[in-house]
Amino acid sequence: MTRGNLMAFTNTLSTSWQIFKTSAKVLGSRKELAVFPILSGLSSLLVLIGMVALGVLLLPATTGDSVPPLFYPVFAVGYFVLTYVVTFWQAALISQANIALEGGDPSVASGISAAAQRGGRLLPWVLITGVVSWIISAIEDRVPFIGRFLEVAWRVVSFQVLPTIVLENRGAIDAVKKTKETLKNAWGQNVVGVVGLNFFTAMLSLPGIGLIYLGMAANMAAVTAGFAALGGLWILVASIIGAALTGIFQTALYRFTVDGQVPGPFAGVDLRQALKTR
Secondary structure (H helix, E strand, C coil): CCHHHHHHHHHHHHHHHHHHHHHHHHHHHCHHHHHHHHHHHHHHHHHHHHHHHHHHHHCCCCCCCCCCCCHHHHHHHHHHHHHHHHHHHHHHHHHHHHHHHCCCCCCHHHHHHHHHHCHHHHHHHHHHHHHHHHHHHHHHHHCHHHHHHHHHHHHHHHCCHHHHHHHHCCCHHHHHHHHHHHHHHCCCCCCHHHHHHHHHHHHCCHHHHHHHHHHHHHCCHHHHHHHHHHHHHHHHHHHHHHHHHHHHHHHHHHHHHHHCCCCHHHCCCCHHHHCCCC
8 A cells, every 4th residue: 555545544534533423422412313213213123013914914824935926016015115114214314413413403303294294205215225225135145246336336326315305305306316416526436424434333333243242152041142132232222323323424414515514513524525526
């Protein structure tokens, strides 16, 4: 690695860390923002339970490797319902993260109201992102390397679409077109914020994984169960925090790309590094 590349990597890591710390500071001052990922998880769990129950009722028992004709339609409907639920709560989070970044007073009720008002506009985006994610997943099953690359690329490309839908009340296609123009004018070799924030939030889960590993190493049923429960709880909390931090940064980056100004709490972060220009 050349000295120039090393400096670029160091700057990238530093910017990612600043983004992580600043997002965490916003979350620390506005803890209600963490409620949306919790509600998303609970809602998703209910949908999954409903899917299983519906499958048991509608799909007849089969023998061998045969698949009931209704399996794929039921699975597809359940998949898109689950995607819609996750997107709905993410939209609610973004609406209130925007208020928090502007110095206002966010609330769970206001977030639910904002997402509900845009419920119809969210549906086409859910269909688009659901189909694309499904295709990428199928590719990843066959060619893992290409699939992972496409997954990261899609995450980068789609990162600003939902904030555009929520905060500008645009339709999905219109939001995609606007985001495309934004990426044309502000696209670099990588999107530091997306990848870097995911890296640091993933680090939050490491202690939980360590607890699970220690429990398995103990080779005692009671100890294993206890450590596994603690580790699982840790990972769950880390996932909630990570989802909230992502929503906060997603909104901050949107405000920067639209207004050309860094939102107040992110004043010390060079967001130009998060979305480098050509």
